[in-house]
Amino acid sequence: xxxxxxxxxxxxxxxxxxxxxxxxxxxxxxxxxxxxxxxxxxxxxxxxxxxxxxxxxxxxxxxxxxxxxxxxxxxxxxxxxxxxxxxxxxxxxxxxxxxxxxxxxxxxxxxxxxxxxxxxxxxxxxxxxxxxxxxxxxxxxxxxxxxxxxxxxxxxxxxxxxxxxxxxxxxxxxxxxxxxxxxxxxxxxxxxxxxxxxxxxxxxxxxxxxxxxxxxxxxxxxxxxxxxxxxxxxxxxxxxxxxxxxxxxxxxxxxxxxxxxxxxxxxxxxxxxxxxxxxxxxxxxxxxxxxxxxxxxxxxxxxxxxxxxxxxxxxxxxxxxxxxxxxxxxxxxxxxxxxxxxxxxxxxxxxxxxxxxxxxxxxxxxxxxxxxxxxxxxxxxxxxxxxxxxxxxxxxxxxxxxxxxxxxxxxxxxxxxxxxxxxxxxxxxxxxxxxxxxxxxxxxxxxxxxxxxxxxxxxxxxxxxxxxxxxxxxxxxxxxxxxxxxxxxxxxxxxxxxxxxxxxxxxxxxxxxxxxxxxxxxxxxxxxxxxxxxxxxxxxxxxxxxxxxxxxxxxxxxxxxxxxxxxxxxxxxxxxxxxxxxxxxxxxxxxxxxxxxxxxxxxxxxxxxxxxxxxxxxxxxxxxxxxxxxxxxxxxxxxxxxxxxxxxxxxxxxxxxxxx
Amino acid sequence: xxxxxxxxxxxxxxxxxxxxxxxxxxxxxxxxxxxxxxxxxxxxxxxxxxxxxxxxxxxxxxxxxxxxxxxxxxxxxxxxxxxxxxxxxxxxxxxxxxxxxxxxxxxxxxxxxxxxxxxxxxxxxxxxxxxxxxxxxxxxxxxxxxxxxxxxxxxxxxxxxxxxxxxxxxxxxxxxxxxxxxxxxxxxxxxxxxxxxxxx
Numbered sequence: 001x002x003x004x005x006x007x008x009x010x011x012x013x014x015x016x017x018x019x020x021x022x023x024x025x026x027x028x029x030x031x032x033x034x035x036x037x038x039x040x041x042x043x044x045x046x047x048x049x050x051x052x053x054x055x056x057x058x059x060x061x062x063x064x065x066x067x068x069x070x071x072x073x074x075x076x077x078x079x080x081x082x083x084x085x086x087x088x089x090x091x092x093x094x095x096x097x098x099x100x101x102x103x104x105x106x107x108x109x110x111x112x113x114x115x116x117x118x119x120x121x122x123x124x125x126x127x128x129x130x131x132x133x134x135x136x137x138x139x140x141x142x143x144x145x146x147x148x149x150x151x152x153x154x155x156x157x158x159x160x161x162x163x164x165x166x167x168x169x170x171x172x173x174x175x176x177x178x179x180x181x182x183x184x185x186x187x188x189x190x191x192x193x194x195x196x197x198x199x200x201x202x203x204x205x206x207x208x209x210x211x212x213x214x215x216x217x218x219x220x221x222x223x224x225x226x227x228x229x230x231x232x233x234x235x236x237x238x239x240x241x242x243x244x245x246x247x248x249x250x251x252x253x254x255x256x257x258x259x260x261x262x263x264x265x266x267x268x269x270x271x272x273x274x275x276x277x278x279x280x281x282x283x284x285x286x287x288x289x290x291x292x293x294x295x296x297x298x299x300x301x302x303x304x305x306x307x308x309x310x311x312x313x314x315x316x317x318x319x320x321x322x323x324x325x326x327x328x329x330x331x332x333x334x335x336x337x338x339x340x341x342x343x344x345x346x347x348x349x350x351x352x353x354x355x356x357x358x359x360x361x362x363x364x365x366x367x368x369x370x371x372x373x374x375x376x377x378x379x380x381x382x383x384x385x386x387x388x389x390x391x392x393x394x395x396x397x398x399x400x401x402x403x404x405x406x407x408x409x410x411x412x413x414x415x416x417x418x419x420x421x422x423x424x425x426x427x428x429x430x431x432x433x434x435x436x437x438x439x440x441x442x443x444x445x446x447x448x449x450x451x452x453x454x455x456x457x458x459x460x461x462x463x464x465x466x467x468x469x470x471x472x473x474x475x476x477x478x479x480x481x482x483x484x485x486x487x488x489x490x491x492x493x494x495x496x497x498x499x500x501x502x503x504x505x506x507x508x509x510x511x512x513x514x515x516x517x518x519x520x521x522x523x524x525x526x527x528x529x530x531x532x533x534x535x536x537x538x539x540x541x542x543x544x545x546x547x548x549x550x551x552x553x554x555x556x557x558x559x560x561x562x563x564x565x566x567x568x569x570x571x572x573x574x575x576x577x578x579x580x581x582x583x584x585x586x587x588x589x590x591x592x593x594x595x596x597x598x599x600x601x602x603x604x605x606x607x608x609x610x611x612x613x614x615x616x617x618x619x620x621x622x623x624x625x626x627x628x629x630x631x632x633x634x635x636x637x638x639x640x641x642x643x644x645x646x647x648x649x650x651x652x653x654x655x656x657x658x659x660x
Numbered sequence: 661x662x663x664x665x666x667x668x669x670x671x672x673x674x675x676x677x678x679x680x681x682x683x684x685x686x687x688x689x690x691x692x693x694x695x696x697x698x699x700x701x702x703x704x705x706x707x708x709x710x711x712x713x714x715x716x717x718x719x720x721x722x723x724x725x726x727x728x729x730x731x732x733x734x735x736x737x738x739x740x741x742x743x744x745x746x747x748x749x750x751x752x753x754x755x756x757x758x759x760x761x762x763x764x765x766x767x768x769x770x771x772x773x774x775x776x777x778x779x780x781x782x783x784x785x786x787x788x789x790x791x792x793x794x795x796x797x798x799x800x801x802x803x804x805x806x807x808x809x810x811x812x813x814x815x816x817x818x819x820x821x822x823x824x825x826x827x828x829x830x831x832x833x834x835x836x837x838x839x840x841x842x843x844x845x846x847x848x849x850x851x852x853x854x855x856x857x858x859x860x
Contacts, residue, residue: 489726
């Protein structure tokens with residue numbers, strides 16, 4: 001606790017000192033400029049002669065101000081996180097998003113309290129081009145694919161549904177509604193870490209928030225364009241809807257194209273492994289920028305790119321590149337997230353002087369006009385009603401129904417955060433903007449702090465009411481795990497990954513039979529031993545903690561098992577096959593082939609499609625152009641026919657190589 | 661997938677396998693392609709090395725035992741029928757199977773047979789009882805390297821104590837059924853349709 005205080009104080013002081021320095025320097029430079037402007041030849045005593053003299057020590061802050069401050073903020077946030085985790089009880093109660101907002105408020109307060117030049121602040125470009133992509137890329141890359149696609153229908157319902165149910169009064173409130181409905185994946189996930197939700201729920205909320213972002217941004221731009229148009233006719237509405245679909249589909253298409261290009265590139269990077277992480281990031285970013293170029297949805301593009309790229313890249317890159325990619329992605333998305341929250345805090349404090357203090361403004365806000373209040377309640381109640389309604393519809397089509405407890409979590413866990421804030425910040429000025437701004441911040445603060453902190457106790461309360469919570473007996477735990485391993489093994493043998501839910505350990509339950517009582521201490525120690533040590537293989541959803549990357553502990557265990565295996569296996573293989581190459585290399589090569597063999601079949605599909613289309617077009621041209629046009633078309637048609645031939649033959653030879 | 665798959669599996673065979681295991685036609689064909697893709701030696705049977713080549717199986721603590729379960733007593737090769745027979749245990753339990761004929765033996769994927777399969781994976785010496793040693797071996801495989809033998813021993817003792825009802829300090833099959841029945845829930849919910857996503 002003391003350390004936490006010291007760290008915070010240190011950060012505060014250092015930033016304040018430098019702010020003071022900058023203030024001094026700013027006034028310094030200002031007065032110098034002023035004097036020079038008045039009369040260049042007037043000397044003001046000892047201060048600054050107009051001739052330049054060599055100085056031993058110079059201090060130039062404005063030169064580096066922007067990057068320096070940003071780096072300092074990030075450093076401060078990291079130190080705060082460090083301190084936050086040092087004190088064990090705190091993370092269990094307060095989600096990390098709260099912490100980040102508080103840091104932002106602190107920094108904002110510092111900046112506000114010190115006379116300062118304009119600090120770097122959030123502009124449209126900065127947000128959309130630099131801050132948003134890493135977050136989305138991180139989310140898309142680590143998306144658990146099977147679960148996502150299996151639950152896609154439900155997710156789409158949840159993502160798009162609330163928009164359909166939104167209120168239809170003023171256009172501006174519609175705009176507001178669209179951006180306030182943006183559930184923030186960042187905040188939600190950090191909260192879910194604490195309550196250990198099961199996989200299904202995790203993917204539902206995760207997927208929903210992700211798609212929500214995309215839908216929100218698209219609708220936001222749409223409504224913004226609407227707001228600027230003087231009148232709106234029915235044609236415009238239809239065009240708007242058409243544009244919406246176009247944007248989404250276009251974004252996905254662009255992402256998939258880039259994903260395939262990236263997959264192709266990584267196939268050849270065995271010698272130059274340094275390029276691999278770089279290509280992953282570059283291609284994703286390029287897909288984002290390309291789709292923004294066409295006014296498609298960049299978020300959908302990045303997600304599609306990451307999803308497509310991931311399977312091939314994972315088979316192709318080395319282990320080290322894989323680690324690098326993982327860590328860099330986490331790092332960048334953490335930094336982006338931090339910056340966004342800090343901007344939130346900073347601007348909140350900076351603009352708050354229009355409304356006196358934050359807390360007073362929050363209460364004032366409740367007394368504002370009825371429309372914002374209506375929309376605020378609309379959008380807080382809407383999730384609940386919307387979720388319940390949608391779930392009842394969706395449950396008819398699903399095999400594993402979503403329980404009431406899950407629904408509650410989905411509804412209650414809808415924290416708003418960075419995206420809503422950024423979007424409202426970037427609205428063009430119009431009379432209601434300040435109102436929306438404060439309202440958004442109010443909602444964000446409310447959801448993050450209040451809902452974020454209370455969700456865990458509420459969930460536990462619900463769970464206690466619904467099921468008799470009794471810990472599983474030791475043999476049940478062991479048998480559970482045993483059967484899980486068997487199932488996983490059989491799934492691997494049969495080559496498919498079934499819809500096999502790895503529920504949280506606590507779910508393997510049954511009321512404990514009455515057996516000879518063991519000392520409670522002994523039983524607990526057995527249980528802790530088991531929970532800590534039973535090997536978890538094949539964790540299909542990385543329920544990782546995005547801030548600390550803690551699920552890596554199994555890597556060591558896996559390496560050891562693999563090592564043991566390869567030793568026994570290597571001997572067998574060289575004996576049976578009598579190959580010339582060393583057993584280890586043979587083993588890894590064989591392993592790679594088994595994996596990539598199953599994947600490349602799908603890889604050639606677009607080429608097959610291309611080949612078929614090309615041959616059809618060629619045949620058409622050749623046949624139809626015969627009597628009419630010159631010899632040039634013959635050549636064109638012939639060219640078209642040769643191309644698919646090449647494709648087919650190269651594919652055929654590839655197949656032969658693989659079989660051999 | 662692959663052009664060879666369907667030609668080598670005759671329709672009568674498919675029918676027989678269908679009757680014996682209860683898989684559907686498409687599932688059988690897909691599993692056959694998986695079988696052939698695993699069969700590197702292309703002689704219509706799988707040996708142990710073919711299984712061991714599956715990378716995820718290598719890091720499964722129970723990998724060896726699962727592989728052994730596929731091979732009948734004393735043999736080193738398993739053909740497609742045997743492969744399917746073992747896999748049939750993992751089909752979801754059909755509570756409303758039409759075949760209620762008491763003379764026909766229980767279908768391979770009944771609850772009992774699933775538990776029998778799991779039981780056999782514990783019971784290495786095939787004496788129909790799980791002894792403390794066998795339990796210890798399994799525990800040692802499932803647990804990391806940080807646990808001392810004493811702790812493991814106490815866990816094994818506790819497990820036997822919870823399950824053992826006739827006091828012989830072995831777990832017989834009936835006792836196993838009682839404790840493992842609730843753990844069987846994930847198996848019971850494996851829908852057969854997901855076999856369509858087979859990566860063949």
